[in-house]
Amino acid sequence: MTALRTLLFSLLLFTLPHAMADSRCSDRSRTLLLPAKVSCSHQTTWIDSGIVGARQVIYQTPLGTPPSGGWPVVLIYQGSFFPLDDFSYTSNLPFGGYYEGKLVQTLLNNGYAVIAPSAPADLFWQTNIPGLAQAYELTTDYDFLGNVLAAIASGHFGPLNTQRQYATGISSGGYNSSRMAVSFPGQFKALAIQSGSYATCSGPLCVVPDTLPADHPPTLFLHGFVDTVVPWWSMDLYYDRLLQQGTETARYTEPLGGHEWFAASPAKVLAWFNAHP
Numbered sequence: 626m627t628a629l630r631t632l633l634f635s636l637l638l639f640t641l642p643h644a645m646a647d648s649r650c651s652d653r654s655r656t657l658l659l660p661a662k663v664s665c666s667h668q669t670t671w672i673d674s675g676i677v678g679a680r681q682v683i684y685q686t687p688l689g690t691p692p693s694g695g696w697p698v699v700l701i702y703q704g705s706f707f708p709l710d711d712f713s714y715t716s717n718l719p720f721g722g723y724y725e726g727k728l729v730q731t732l733l734n735n736g737y738a739v740i741a742p743s744a745p746a747d748l749f750w751q752t753n754i755p756g757l758a759q760a761y762e763l764t765t766d767y768d769f770l771g772n773v774l775a776a777i778a779s780g781h782f783g784p785l786n787t788q789r790q791y792a793t794g795i796s797s798g799g800y801n802s803s804r805m806a807v808s809f810p811g812q813f814k815a816l817a818i819q820s821g822s823y824a825t826c827s828g829p830l831c832v833v834p835d836t837l838p839a840d841h842p843p844t845l846f847l848h849g850f851v852d853t854v855v856p857w858w859s860m861d862l863y864y865d866r867l868l869q870q871g872t873e874t875a876r877y878t879e880p881l882g883g884h885e886w887f888a889a890s891p892a893k894v895l896a897w898f899n900a901h902p
Contacts, residue, residue, distance in 0.1 A: 649685055650730040655716055663726040665712035665733060672776055674769030677745070682773060683709060684740040686783045687733050695786035696738040698777060699898065701729070702794030702801040704820075705749040709741040720795065721885035728793075731891040737898070738785050742773050750801040753827045761808055766801075774812060791898045793817040795886060796855065800824055803863070806841045815901035817845040817894040820852055820884050822859040831859035833866045843873035845897040847890055849882025 650665035671679035686696055703709050704720060714726025732739050744750050744766075751757050751766040761767055778787050790813050792802045799821015805813045807824045823833045844867060848860045857878065867874040875897070879887045 647688055649688060649733050661716035661723065663714050663723065663730050665729050667712045672769060672772050674765045677765050680743045680769055682740060682742045683711060684738065684782050685712065685733060686738040687736050691784045694788065695784040696736065697789035698738040698740060698785045699732050699791045699793060701739060701741045702750065702792065702798030703744055704796035704798050708743055721887060724886035724888055724890050728891040728894055731895050735895055738782065740782060742770065749797040752801050752804040752824050767808060774809065789814055789902060791815050793819065793894055795819040796821055796884065800826060806838055810838055810840055813842045815843045815898055817847065817897055819847045819886060819890060820849065820855050822855060823863045826859055828854060829856050829859065831862060833862045837866055837870055841867065841872045843901050845893065846876040847887065847893060848876065849879045849885060851881060852884045854884040
């Protein structure tokens with residue numbers, strides 16, 4: 626009985642989060658009883674989205690003194706039906722959600738502020754909804770994200786650098802990252818699209834325009850080759866069009882990857898954004 630108590634006490638000790646002194650985040654290693662976990666502190670605000678009222682935005686800035694121009698900032702867009710209510714992720718989440726948490730941690734630890742706006746009703750973005758995709762400027766997403774960008778510029782989220790804004794997201798959030806190039810020209814230095822494609826595509830229903838915006842930001846694609854939700858080839862259409870146009874682009878394919886964030890995603894997204902200051 627004493628040995629059992631000792632074992633349980635040891636397991637409890639190893640489940641306690643280990644925070645880095647210079648980080649907003651803490652890690653818990655996987656144990657026999659609990660999944661691995663990464664948690665980052667966050668702040669919450671509400672931003673107007675037009676006729677349906679305000680939406681939640683969670684965000685955090687790095688520890689320390691910001692650079693003279695303010696922290697560079699990454700907008701992370703949720704995938705369908707998986708709202709970002711906080712920056713807390715466990716290793717048993719679907720769609721590689723744990724690695725989204727590692728991405729948030731990696732960005733904060735490397736001097737990027739992170740802002741996670743909410744999709745309508747925490748469901749999915751309006752960028753590729755039939756009937757709305759071609760009239761995007763009439764959507765509440767357009768109003769909301771325009772207001773988020775205005776709030777960044779006004780200092781609402783702290784000292785952020787409007788000349789170094791980036792966007793990333795998975796699935797619906799990946800399409801919405803592409804939307805930044807289409808409907809918010811000149812606002813973003815670079816994009817990283819995880820398991821997504823062009824702004825108006827939807828899974829296998831994908832037509833990429835012959836001509837993309839001339840100022841389309843440099844774009845990194847991260848995609849699983851066996852993704853059955855957003856086929857790899859639909860991403861490749863977009864990638865090829867950027868190449869043809871002479872826009873800087875790169876792609877990372879996870880050979881056995883599905884519709885998910887990958888263990889490689891955090892480092893690759895960070896490197897891409899670092900390469901485009």
